[in-house]
Amino acid sequence: MRYVCLVHVDPSLIDAATPEELAAMDRDNQRANAELTASGHLILDLALKEPGTARIVRSRGGKVSATDGPYVESKEHLGGFFVIEARNLDEAVAIARREPMARFGTIEVRAEMGISWQQPKA
Numbered sequence: 001m002r003y004v005c006l007v008h009v010d011p012s013l014i015d016a017a018t019p020e021e022l023a024a025m026d027r028d029n030q031r032a033n034a035e036l037t038a039s040g041h042l043i044l045d046l047a048l049k050e051p052g053t054a055r056i057v058r059s060r061g062g063k064v065s066a067t068d069g070p071y072v073e074s075k076e077h078l079g080g081f082f083v084i085e086a087r088n089l090d091e092a093v094a095i096a097r098r099e100p101m102a103r104f105g106t107i108e109v110r111a112e113m114g115i116s117w118q119q120p121k122a
Helices: 011-016 019-038 089-096 100-104
Strands: 002-009 042-047 055-060 063-068 077-085 105-111
Touching: 002 011, 002 089, 002 100, 011 100, 019 042, 019 100, 077 089, 089 105, 100 105
Parallel strands: none
Antiparallel strands: 002 077, 002 105, 042 077, 055 063
16 A cells, blocks of 8 residues: 655754754665665655745635745644555554654655545445
8 A cells, every 4th residue: 555654844953953964864864765665665755845935726716826835834844755655554654764854853644545535335
């Protein structure tokens, strides 16, 4: 089953990190990605630019708008995500625990739902 691991980062922790700590995190991240790729678990891994570079697209009442954002007051923001293949949620969480970026925030693990909002009828 596929799981999406959302990497929420706390900018204050990154700002407080030493250059050595950031370099170690980069090294550890590259090593973890190589291990997950070799084991067949890693499907996709992407880092995201700062929230201030984003645009929000909304469609309401037949009208579509695009605005700067998001401007949600939060200590953490979505800094990236990775998609993994795992047998179950426990294995997905075990994989997410090895993510070096957890040092600077949190990892949210969610199972893939699929593309249809409709549930099969029993």
